[in-house]
Amino acid sequence: MTRFSKIRRACLIILQLALARSSLSETGPRPSRSPTPVYTFHIVHSFPHDSSAFTQGLAWRDGFLYEGTGLKGASSLRKVRLETGEVVRRSDLAPDLFGEGITFYGNEILQLTWLSERGFVYDAEDFRLLRQFSYRGEGWGLATDGRSSEIFMSDGTAEIRVLDGGTLTEKRRLTVRDGAKAIDQLNELEYVEGEIFANVWQSDRIARISPKTGQVLGWIDLTGLLSPLYRRDGGAVLNGIAYDPVHKRLFVTGKLWPTVFEIRLLSAGRSQKPAKAGQRGEPHQVLVRSSVSTPVESRADRPPK
Numbered sequence: 076m077t078r079f080s081k082i083r084r085a086c087l088i089i090l091q092l093a094l095a096r097s098s099l100s101e102t103g104p105r106p107s108r109s110p111t112p113v114y115t116f117h118i119v120h121s122f123p124h125d126s127s128a129f130t131q132g133l134a135w136r137d138g139f140l141y142e143g144t145g146l147k148g149a150s151s152l153r154k155v156r157l158e159t160g161e162v163v164r165r166s167d168l169a170p171d172l173f174g175e176g177i178t179f180y181g182n183e184i185l186q187l188t189w190l191s192e193r194g195f196v197y198d199a200e201d202f203r204l205l206r207q208f209s210y211r212g213e214g215w216g217l218a219t220d221g222r223s224s225e226i227f228m229s230d231g232t233a234e235i236r237v238l239d240g241g242t243l244t245e246k247r248r249l250t251v252r253d254g255a256k257a258i259d260q261l262n263e264l265e266y267v268e269g270e271i272f273a274n275v276w277q278s279d280r281i282a283r284i285s286p287k288t289g290q291v292l293g294w295i296d297l298t299g300l301l302s303p304l305y306r307r308d309g310g311a312v313l314n315g316i317a318y319d320p321v322h323k324r325l326f327v328t329g330k331l332w333p334t335v336f337e338i339r340l341l342s343a344g345r346s347q348k349p350a351k352a353g354q355r356g357e358p359h360q361v362l363v364r365s366s367v368s369t370p371v372e373s374r375a376d377r378p379p380k
């Protein structure tokens with residue numbers, strides 16, 4: 076065999092191997108991923124909400140809702156009586172500021188602004204302004220787990236910044252993905268039983284996110300929670316999640332919505348035995364579990380109309 080023939084034969088073998096591999100990849104098994112679980116809801120209670128409040132942050136502590144509102148000239152921090160919607164304490168931002176997310180950190184409340192790169196720290200008891208802090212870019216949502224010294228901050232992208240609670244400086248970032256797809260427009264946040272819940276701006280969905288990996292563990296579909304009749308404004312979208320960890324109550328609302336809803340999560344599309352008599356509508360049932368693979372409740376548990 077001449078040298079040329081050897082080279083030609085080697086080339087043919089390489090070509091055949093490449094074709095065989097290509098054929099295998101077309102017909103062989105592809106890596107697959109189970110669909111991300113989707114949860115729906117059952118309304119446990121409805122409470123009045125100030126329909127002029129452009130909700131940008133929502134939190135719960137010791138029997139009261141705390142709310143941060145936006146829009147220039149209408150931005151505020153509020154302490155709200157859940158049952159009546161009464162604002163029992165309020166501090167307004169300067170009219171040139173657009174308020175955003177809030178969260179508790181110890182006995183303080185932090186509040187972001189949208190484009191001003193300025194954050195505020197208040198005494199949680201009397202709303203006295205204690206100090207300011209700064210950050211780069213946009214400020215959207217805030218949350219903390221209440222135990223570690225970390226604070227989660229969204230900025231409208233698919234990234235969640237992790238801040239040191241003591242210095243309010245950035246430690247690292249999570250990129251939020253559902254499978255391989257980055258999920259951006261992450262807005263108001265809440266830490267719920269080991270997960271970060273995030274409103275996705277201009278959608279009826281809340282992403283349940285792993286605070287370790289940024290992976291979306293599940294979706295909460297809140298379509299139909301508020302009748303479109305009450306959405307008076309194009310900006311009146313779902314935004315605002317608060318969690319009462321003591322009684323395991325989950326609250327959601329929206330910008331300019333007339334209602335705060337306490338909801339219980341349902342596992343969509345999975346049947347389960349009906350709840351025992353007397354359980355329906357009680358506020359202290361399990362709302363969420365730390366493992367999203369565990370069904371929470373089924374549609375079958377919805378009370379009949």
Ligand SMILES: [Ca+2]
Nearest residue numbers: 133264265316
């Ligand atoms: Ca929140």
